[in-house]
Amino acid sequence: MRVSVFGTGYLGATHAAGMAELGHDVVGVDIDPAKVARLSQGEVPFYEPGLPELLSKHVSSGRLRFTTDASEAADADVHFIGVGTPQKRGEYAADMTFVDAVIETLAPMLTRPTVILGKSTVPVGTAARLAARVRELAPVGDKAELGWNPEFLREGFAVEDTLRPDRQVLGIDRDRPGRVEAVTREVYAEIIGRGTPFLVTDLPTAELVKVSANAFLATKISFINAIAEVCEATGADVVELADAIGFDDRIGRKFLGAGLGFGGGCLPKDIRAFQARATELGVDQALAFLREVDSVNLRRRQHVLDLAVRELGGKIDGRTVAVLGAAFKPNSDDVRDSPALDVAGRFHLMGANVKVYDPQAMDNAKAVWPTLTFAESMMDAVADADAVVVSTEWKEFREADPAVLRAHSHGDLVIDGRNCLDVEAWKAAGWRYRGMGRHAR
Structure with a gap:
């Protein structure tokens, strides 16, 4: 499948490399040119055991590439959101600026049926709000669907947790189930085939x-x-x-x-x-x-x-x-x-x-x-x-x-x-x- 990953920090870069390892053609998108340049050379800008080798392998093979141009990812079959949700300055609440920015950038480019899967950790209620916004902005309307697929990565074991997770969780809109579950099962077919629990909620x-x-x-x-x-x-x-x-x-x-x-x-x-x-x-x-x-x-x-x-x-x-x-x-x-x-x-x-x-x-x-x-x-x-x-x-x-x-x-x-x-x-x-x-x- 053609896969895009928005955000190439710890979560996004690891997930992008993992998706390439599972056989998908992957493009990672980030607004930081310096980060994209390093990743494009197969260099990981942080320390995570096993990730440099995986990243270099798939950058070299051509299965994984990185860009600052979101339009290069617009025709992907499935888009992952892997940007940060830091704590707001002076508050306890999560800052949703980066997640919202991905939707505002990506949704207007969706001219064919596609699935967006959120992986970022967000306040409950965010997914429903974003799904409505996608339908509003996407030229294909409700053919652009959104689900939530939370990550459970442990730093130091992120590659293992990506490729051999203890479970996969998928949240879908029960009123608009659409293709989200089918597409997600296809993305993770190898992982699910090994017996990893796949929980749909x-x-x-x-x-x-x-x-x-x-x-x-x-x-x-x-x-x-x-x-x-x-x-x-x-x-x-x-x-x-x-x-x-x-x-x-x-x-x-x-x-x-x-x-x-x-x-x-x-x-x-x-x-x-x-x-x-x-x-x-x-x-x-x-x-x-x-x-x-x-x-x-x-x-x-x-x-x-x-x-x-x-x-x-x-x-x-x-x-x-x-x-x-x-x-x-x-x-x-x-x-x-x-x-x-x-x-x-x-x-x-x-x-x-x-x-x-x-x-x-x-x-x-x-x-x-x-x-x-x-x-x-x-x-x-x-x-x-x-x-x-x-x-x-x-x-x-x-x-x-x-x-x-x-x-x-x-x-x-x-x-x-x-x-x-x-x-x-x-x-x-x-x-x-x-x-x-x-x-x-």
Whole structure:
């Protein structure tokens, strides 16, 4: 099939390459000439394992190309919307500027029957509004149909999640079902043929699936972090506790990792936009708990600073702190709302000499916090440090030799902000280990 993808950021570029891998002829459309130029050369402007190889493969084969001219995509059989929906400045609500712009640009060009599939995370009710606008603007009227096909990508695993998802969800207009389901099944024929569940629902349900999933995951993370606060007050160990309750298959162990909390470009802004939309719908009390989920999450960042100050004798000004990690999670260079980078910045504002190292996110981190000191390596970061804070659970940090690091560090304090280190190994190497919700013994 001929496929277009509007938006070539993290979601759009990954989806475009994935569609090419599934055998479609794909054109990616973006308003940023520099981004289009890089992608056209097979270069990925962000870090995502496996994507550079996939992108280069299909750019070289001619199955995948990129353009700033939307008219080059107008005759596609199916159009995907993969642009961002960031949080509005000064508000909780999602900014729909980019999604609306795609519809306003694309719809007037539709002169033949076609299907538009939204993948962006949007407030419930958006799809119905956009579908009406498409019918109004498209020369073919109601032959231009819109459905919603939310994405469930995990940064660091986006290629796998695109090609081998755990489910496909499609929202259609029940009053105007048209060709949307048939076309979507054709697009994903290979994936569906492997037995991937394909769930067809109405438009508002499909929109709510993504934000509800993110709200649940955020709640689970904040729950275990709230329990970590209780563990620290009582001498209990949150990792042992999470292991124990995780055996209950109603609960499960995933996302019960206490630490610095969640960040990135999805969970924080999505739960806030969800609250904002609930308020608009008059059901704000239904999601009131998400305010505490957000609060618990943000509180964990300050907790690391308080812990460091206490363990360093009440004085952080002038002390050297090595912060290992800047990305919000490993296998990513994304520093949007990153707890790791936020912690580094807070140490800096308290007067500490902060040395940051991350295997992939250094350039992005420098753009956000240019006044921080950035180390060339993990060893460079810990050299002469009074305290080491592990803020992102990169494999490089998890598997580091604590004895070698101890020999280069001035102090003996390590704060495991992700509870990812081998506690006994670090203690045996002479470190004073402090975890998040873990007992100190």
